[in-house]
Amino acid sequence: MPKTRLGAAGATPTRLLATVLVVALVVLAVIGPWIWGDQARVPDPAHLAQAPSGAHLLGTDNLGRDVLARVLTATRRSLVMAVGATALAVVLGALVGALPVVLGRRVQRVLASVLTTWMAFPVLLVALFTTILLGPGATTAVIAMGLTMTPVFGRLMQTLTAGIESSDYLVAARMLGISRRRQFTRYVLPNIAEPVLVYITLNIGGALLALSSLSFLGLGVQAPDFDWGRMLGDALPAVYTSPWTTVAPGAAIVVAGIAFGLAGEVLAGIARGQDSPVRAARTPAPAAALGTPPPGAGEHTTAALLTVENLRVEFPTAGGWTTPVRDVSLRLHPGEIVGVVGESGSGKSVTAMAIARLTSSTGSVRSRRLDFDGTDLAALSDSELRERIGRRIAVVFQDPSTFLNPALRIGTQLTEGLPDHGGAPAGARNKAVQLLDRLRITRPETRLGQYPNELSGGMRQRVLIAMAQMAEADLIIADEPTTALDMTVQHHVLRTLHERCHEDGSAALVVSHDIGVLTSLCSRIVVMYAGRVVEELSVDALLDGPAHPYTRALLASLPTLDTEVEKPLDTIPGHPPHPDEPIAGCAYAARCTRAEDRCRTDLPTLTPGTADATVACWFPLTPRTVTPRSAT
């Protein structure tokens, strides 16, 4: 496990006390019956109901048995029952609360209703009903308590898993075709373990108290067996004549309750601060017009690996729907690297994630066509996507920290989901080491044994790139893959990606706000503004001078070798419009120096410009030589 808050906390008096008490109880539970078992069980007619003395520190009961020996001996049964009931509740709670996250929305809805109904039953009623059904006894009491506590654990785990359901690492695990069992055991459970552990500890104390109550009422442990509750119940008739027989088991229950309560509080205090964002439920998307097919649609259809036509993405907002991506069309052929560029908020990431079918569940994605190697991605269910496309599309996310599973070592994550993977075979590990080395990660062997939190942001980003390459995907979708890297490392990473596509014929769609990075890596560039493609052109055409004033302004804002260091760089005045802003004509018109009346009223559509460019502009520029900064 990575170093967690639980493991990182220092010692405090409360923590020390909780530890001492819990350890003492556990030790007593282990050794108690061995040492004092006989003394606790065998009646001694010669010493009936004796008051505390040197021979019997807490006196004897009405059968002459040493009360202290009985209390110490009963520690094991009392604790085992409390732990057993809690364990049962945790297992059942995980099945109804946490497992559904890997089973799909329908199962989640059904089990959420089961949990809600379960919670509606009064605790005592469940316990009594179970006892009546199964008859009194220790096992019955444990089952009754386990069932009673289950919905509480279930609800907790449901809330916690809701927070990781949309996590990039779980989404990516699904994409990689990792089995549901592995998703559950390696991605879900380790990431909810910490708060659940805190809750378990707190609840053991509560379970102990409740089980003692059942035994006290005669519904739990039956004579001649005994736990603290049973001892209390047996001693009750003699409470006035032999009060010491009730004090000792009562005190034991209180001390054990305090010990686990304290331990839980200490753990909770250490873990406090962890949040568990709850994900909003999917809402139906409105119908949306998809626009007209892009220019050139229908050409190269057989050769293209990816064909996107008229992609439109919408998200619900408080006031209706926002549409950050409209009418986006693009095409990628095997071995080709296409860059998507635009200012922040232009819809690049939303486009990339929609193509990878990774849009958040609230979003609505529509397209005239979303075709990957002859398969209509939009028509596939999640399980079909996993089975049929699975590892053929790899995604490198913008934020590496959310993509990597914090509970798994880097080596495991790099080799996870590889075909026939059974715990990182040597070949896969060697390949992982080579890739990390190639991506300039120092001590790659050591890195495989580390957790994501032990790596720098730039290293994590390169691990993601290595993961995409390990998968040997046909299409790599990379969202700002080099933002966290310095120029030298960026150069190597881009070159590795370039070589990979060149050697293996895989295609890559690379999102970046840095047009300089893209010109050094890609053969074609798609320029986005306010959710639409405003120009698509080859890098050669870009270097000859783009036709759209926005693309030209992006280029002008880059420093070149001729840039005078004293002079501030050109910037584009104004801001891009918000996706919800109603715009009649060209969205860039408000910032464009060439805009005329028509630009403000009529929306320009993409039309072929030069041989290898299409542009959406009423007054396109003519080519001229432009020298952008090169990243290589």
Ligand SMILES: Nc1ncnc2c1ncn2[C@@H]1O[C@H](COP(=O)(O)OP(=O)(O)OP(=O)(O)O)[C@@H](O)[C@H]1O
């Ligand atoms: N889940 C969502 N719900 C609502 N709006 C969203 C959602 N995801 C993205 N958006 C909006 O979509 C727009 C485009 O976002 P996107 O992340 O694609 O921009 P970007 O071009 O990749 O920007 P950057 O370079 O800053 O990453 C933004 O206005 C953003 O607020």
